[in-house]
Amino acid sequence: MALSLRTEVITLKTKHPFVIARGGDDDTRVVWVRLRDADGVEGWGEADPSRYYGETADTVLAVLTQLEPHLPKDPFDLEAAEGRFAQLVPKNGAARAALSAALHDLVGKRLGQPVWRLWGLDPARAPRSSFTIGIDTPEKIRQKVLEASSYPILKIKLGTDRDEATLRAVRDATDKPLRVDANAGWTRERALQMLPVLKEYGVEFVEQPLPPDDLEGIAAVRRRGILPVVVDESCIVAGDIPRLAGAVDGINIKLAKCGSLREALRMIATARAHGMLVMVGCMIESSLGITAAAHFTPLVDAADLDGAALTANDPFVGATIDGGQIRLPTGPGLGVRPRSERGA
Ligand code: MG
Numbered sequence: 001m002a003l004s005l006r007t008e009v010i011t012l013k014t015k016h017p018f019v020i021a022r023g024g025d026d027d028t029r030v031v032w033v034r035l036r037d038a039d040g041v042e043g044w045g046e047a048d049p050s051r052y053y054g055e056t057a058d059t060v061l062a063v064l065t066q067l068e069p070h071l072p073k074d075p076f077d078l079e080a081a082e083g084r085f086a087q088l089v090p091k092n093g094a095a096r097a098a099l100s101a102a103l104h105d106l107v108g109k110r111l112g113q114p115v116w117r118l119w120g121l122d123p124a125r126a127p128r129s130s131f132t133i134g135i136d137t138p139e140k141i142r143q144k145v146l147e148a149s150s151y152p153i154l155k156i157k158l159g160t161d162r163d164e165a166t167l168r169a170v171r172d173a174t175d176k177p178l179r180v181d182a183n184a185g186w187t188r189e190r191a192l193q194m195l196p197v198l199k200e201y202g203v204e205f206v207e208q209p210l211p212p213d214d215l216e217g218i219a220a221v222r223r224r225g226i227l228p229v230v231v232d233e234s235c236i237v238a239g240d241i242p243r244l245a246g247a248v249d250g251i252n253i254k255l256a257k258c259g260s261l262r263e264a265l266r267m268i269a270t271a272r273a274h275g276m277l278v279m280v281g282c283m284i285e286s287s288l289g290i291t292a293a294a295h296f297t298p299l300v301d302a303a304d305l306d307g308a309a310l311t312a313n314d315p316f317v318g319a320t321i322d323g324g325q326i327r328l329p330t331g332p333g334l335g336v337r338p339r340s341e342r343g344a
Contacts, residue, residue, distance in 0.1 A: 003071045003106075006034040007064055009057050012284055012311045016144065019135040021159025021185030022052065028284040028311075029057035033064065033098040035106055037075060043106025044336060046289035047098035048256045048282070048307070052233075055094045055256075063095035071099070075106045082260045093236070093259035094283075100260035101292035101334065108333030115295040115335075116328050119265070123328040125298035129305045129321050130155040130179055138169035145173040152324040153177045155207075155304050159185020163194060167201045179302075181207035184233050188217040195226040207252060207279075208232045219247035230279055230302075238266040241274060250277025250301070255293050268299050282307035288336050291318030295334065297326050315339050 012028045031047040047064075049055035067088060072081040081103060085096045108115045116123055131151035133144050135158075148154060156170055159182040170178065180203050186194065191209040198206060205228040210217045212233040222229040232252035235244060237259075241251060253267050264280075271278045278300045280293050285307035297303050303326060308314045318336035320327045329335025 002073060003035045003037055003075065005064065005068050005071065006036070007061060008032045009061070010286065010315060012286060013313050014284060014310050015312045016134065016136070016140070018284060018310060020157045020181070021135070021183035024134065030285060030289065031057050031060045031064070031098060032288065033102050035071070035075070035099070035102040037106060041106060041109050043075065043102040043104070043109065043333060044288060045098035045101030045105065045292065046286060047094040048285040048289045049094040050256055050283055053093060053257060054091055059092065060095040060098070063089050063092045064099070067095070067099060072103070075103050075110070078103055078107070078262060082262055086259060094256040096259035097255040097292070100262065101255070104261050104292070105333035105336070112332050114328065114330060114332060116298065119296070121296070121298040123298060126294065126326040126328060127297060127300060127303050128152055128324040129303040129326050131306045131309065132157065132304060133170065135160060135166070138165050141166060141169040142173045145170055150323055151306070153179065155179045155181055158182045164197060167197065171201055178203045179205055179207065181232070182209045184208050184211045186210060188214070188220065191217070191221050192224065195221065195224055199226050203227060205230055205249070208234065215244070215247050222248060228277065230277065232281060237263055238270040241267065241270040241276070245274035245276065248276070250279055252279040252281045253300070254281045254283065255289070256283050261292065261296070264293070264296055268296065277301045279303065280305065284310060286311065286314050287316040287318040288334070291329065291334050291336050294319035294326055294328055
């Protein structure tokens with residue numbers, strides 16, 4: 001009973017142009033993947049490609065065509081299927097993650113259980129999610145902070161020569177806990193200079209201060225002992241974690257990087273074995289992509305799953321962020337449904 005694959009490109013519009021240290025876009029093209037089995041049960045997943053990691057909606061479509069003949073005959077055959085995909089297209093994490101999510105959704109639907117329940121997790125342990133404030137003018141930043149009033153934690157994008165003004169604008173508008181993400185936008189000198197400033201503004205931790213390969217520099221930032229350091233761009237898969245141990249305090253997992261739900265679980269286990277903090281992040285995604293990652297949040301310390309909240313035309317309903325608290329769906333599989341009847 002072969003699985004049939006259907007794909008559709010969805011253009012997500014963000015409420016504000018979303019800008020980080022290496023630039024930004026108004027629209028984001030993601031790919032909705034549907035795997036249907038012989039009984040007509042459908043598993044859904046979403047590919048959220050990032051140009052930084054070499055993917056676009058078009059490369060995702062090409063890779064999905066390439067992987068289609070390698071879909072498992074039995075959707076429960078997850079380990080072998082994901083292993084095969086990773087061997088064929090090692091770099092295309094977003095495309096592979098969509099298939100992984102769709103297979104997990106299908107398995108959960110066949111069993112009538114949510115994915116978090118198949119993993120034995122307690123949804124009440126899901127952390128609160130931060131809400132991200134992209135790079136902008138101080139005036140716009142103040143406005144975004146006010147719009148984010150329902151979120152208890154903010155993540156501020158830094159990595160420009162206006163970082164102090166950005167932090168000042170945020171702090172003028174709120175006294176909420178802050179996290180910052182430089183997206184590899186600082187030099188060693190600038191990062192060391194910014195540490196006491198971040199501390200002064202009450203920042204909880206700093207994400208990816210330096211380029212991904214500068215582990216020596218990142219370790220030096222951490223050794224100052226001023227703030228915990230979490231890496232995102234430096235950590236793609238579980239195999240990256242042992243060499244990061246001792247250099248950083250934690251890692252940020254994204255399905256679009258690691259390429260599968262099972263790899264995300266391996267990353268969590270590997271990071272824990274090295275005594276590290278675990279965070280989960282996202283790209284600009286609909287609620288379908290966000291929900292796939294939300295299912296393992298009961299295992300993590302911090303979440304930044306605001307991708308769907310940043311969009312203005314989310315076509316799906318799944319995990320929600322209620323006053324910052326991540327709430328997992330209780331329906332079978334990923335528990336995601338269309339917002340309207342359009343995709344039913
Ligand atoms: Mg990041």
